[in-house]
Amino acid sequence: MIDLSRIGMEKGRQYETIITTKNEDGSKNAAPIGVICAGDDKIINRIFKGSHTLENILREKEFTVNITHDPELFKTSTLGNLNQECFSKDYSLKICDAYFKCKVISFTEAIKQSDPIKKKGEAIVIKSQVTDIVIHRSAKAMNRGFGYVIESLANYTRFDLVDEQKKEEYLNRFREANRVVLKVGTKEDIKAMGEIKKELIKKGFKP
Amino acid sequence: MIDLSRIGMEKGRQYETIITTKNEDGSKNAAPIGVICAGDDKIINRIFKGSHTLENILREKEFTVNITHDPELFKTSTLGNLNQECFSKDYSLKICDAYFKCKVISFTEAIKQSDPIKKKGEAIVIKSQVTDIVIHRSAKAMNRGFGYVIESLANYTRFDLVDEQKKEEYLNRFREANRVVLKVGTKEDIKAMGEIKKELIKKGFKP
Numbered sequence: 252m253i254d255l256s257r258i259g260m261e262k263g264r265q266y267e268t269i270i271t272t273k274n275e276d277g278s279k280n281a282a283p284i285g286v287i288c289a290g291d292d293k294i295i296n297r298i299f300k301g302s303h304t305l306e307n308i309l310r311e312k313e314f315t316v317n318i319t320h321d322p323e324l325f326k327t328s329t330l331g332n333l334n335q336e337c338f339s340k341d342y343s344l345k346i347c348d349a350y351f352k353c354k355v356i357s358f359t360e361a362i363k364q365s366d367p368i369k370k371k372g373e374a375i376v377i378k379s380q381v382t383d384i385v386i387h388r389s390a391k392a393m394n395r396g397f398g399y400v401i402e403s404l405a406n407y408t409r410f411d412l413v414d415e416q417k418k419e420e421y422l423n424r425f426r427e428a429n430r431v432v433l434k435v436g437t438k439e440d441i442k443a444m445g446e447i448k449k450e451l452i453k454k455g456f457k458p
Numbered sequence: 459m460i461d462l463s464r465i466g467m468e469k470g471r472q473y474e475t476i477i478t479t480k481n482e483d484g485s486k487n488a489a490p491i492g493v494i495c496a497g498d499d500k501i502i503n504r505i506f507k508g509s510h511t512l513e514n515i516l517r518e519k520e521f522t523v524n525i526t527h528d529p530e531l532f533k534t535s536t537l538g539n540l541n542q543e544c545f546s547k548d549y550s551l552k553i554c555d556a557y558f559k560c561k562v563i564s565f566t567e568a569i570k571q572s573d574p575i576k577k578k579g580e581a582i583v584i585k586s587q588v589t590d591i592v593i594h595r596s597a598k599a600m601n602r603g604f605g606y607v608i609e610s611l612a613n614y615t616r617f618d619l620v621d622e623q624k625k626e627e628y629l630n631r632f633r634e635a636n637r638v639v640l641k642v643g644t645k646e647d648i649k650a651m652g653e654i655k656k657e658l659i660k661k662g663f664k665p
Contacts, residue, residue: 267608402602442529446537
């Protein structure tokens, strides 16, 4: 059954995945890319121009999204290239928890709205149809929201214990955490951040 | 079987949980507290003096550790008090994914070493024996490490695209992320952060 909720994905939220694609020479490529769930069987990606992944998707019109919580896979595919032996024949990653196959529906020029770096025409928005889901073991796609809620709560409890400089640092952290949660988090994460913000305002801060 | 690895806990690593305790008047108390896994059936907590949770544990010598990824539970138990209806008769939280019961082995005066606020004698280290584990549904205790690895990798990819001020901000973020990962993360998280640090040094930064 093609239903992204099977791997913990919720419509409108963004997940951290590793996308694998076919290079022009037939070799395999992997890169960490955010995936926005756009329904049971549809996703959206915004990918910066200039990346191999984007070139490969523009050419092949299909790609694989791998679900994993392995820091080594994320680190290596960001800092360099994964060894070809990490890939299965079908272009998925051998040690991922789950993966799904996508076919592109549309490409659109765009800016990466919520990124710290905004330049018009710098990214392409790709809408895709999920054509197959394979689950190796019970897996939930990585969502960054909850971690920021926990960090914001931990810092909130220390506000009254630290000096002005540290308070300013915590406020900056809160603003960044809130920016990310609004972009990627679940409704519950967003609600929690809103209430932490209210409490900070009550204390006289400007979060 | 009493084995904390059943809920994803690994020796030496710290997890974000909600600890529930019995107040002096018999009512129920909940607070978000970090739990360090000290083996299959032992945990360690460092708790600031002055907290209700600490008072309750010093008096009762037992407590309950709840495993949940619910931002609402974390938010409410940090900013205020959970409604008594949120608790089961056995003091666990009704909607947690899993919980375990603990009996105190020892109390030790300490400073909270790795915290931004360090004052001697401000915390108590509690070592406890796990006496029972109840799993409502497949659950992994929340560990903050992986989220910081992902954030550090995302910022790393933007280093060459941003101005000096933003670079400094990213470096500060990296330092804080690395501090937390060294404290709470898995071996794999710590290794990944070490390699990101090496790459930043290669680029001429001082992370």
